Amino acid sequence: MPRPLALAAALLALGLGLAPAPTSAQAQTPPDPNNWLLNAPDDTTRFRLLQGQASGFHVSMQIVGQRYQALYDAVADGNFDLAAYQWEKIRETIVAGYQRRPRRQANADKEFVQKVYEPVLAAFRARDAARARAAFGEARAACMACHEAERVAFMNDQPLFRRTAAWP
């Protein structure tokens, strides 16, 4: 190639931002597959991946189920501070769940957040065993009412709800 042409080609390559060929060391290092977000081509793809990992309402419900069992144990033990704690976390988990699945919000607010949350919390804070047990019964009924409203009434027919229907 005559010299002026070679120079023009080099300037054109620079202007186009063409990267120099990778050195052999760079070419041999594949991207770390554990960087599943960093390796994504753009932020929209990354947000899609994050949404997928955050999952749906069922993940929140699994956590709620565990906390509900712990709540039952706390009330049975007369540990009202723990009961109030679990109750608060149950509400937070349900609300976080419907942030991800807004179609669940109307019934969750109607059957749970607005109907039973505050009175049940007040009952646990009152540190009275009979009142706390009655309040737990209201909580249980609210869970089951929302399952009916959301057309997953089959959720109510499992040991979690049978075990927590009465006290030891």
Ligand code: HEC
């Ligand atoms: C929006 C109203 C609503 C409220 C309030 C609610 N649930 Fe649910 N629950 C659902 C729905 C809907 C599902 C099915 C989840 C799905 O299909 O993604 C479910 C599923 C579940 C599951 C099964 C989760 C799994 O995937 O294994 C458990 C356990 C559960 N709920 C417990 C509870 C308990 C305990 C409470 C009360 C503290 C409660 N739920 C309150 C709507 C509700």
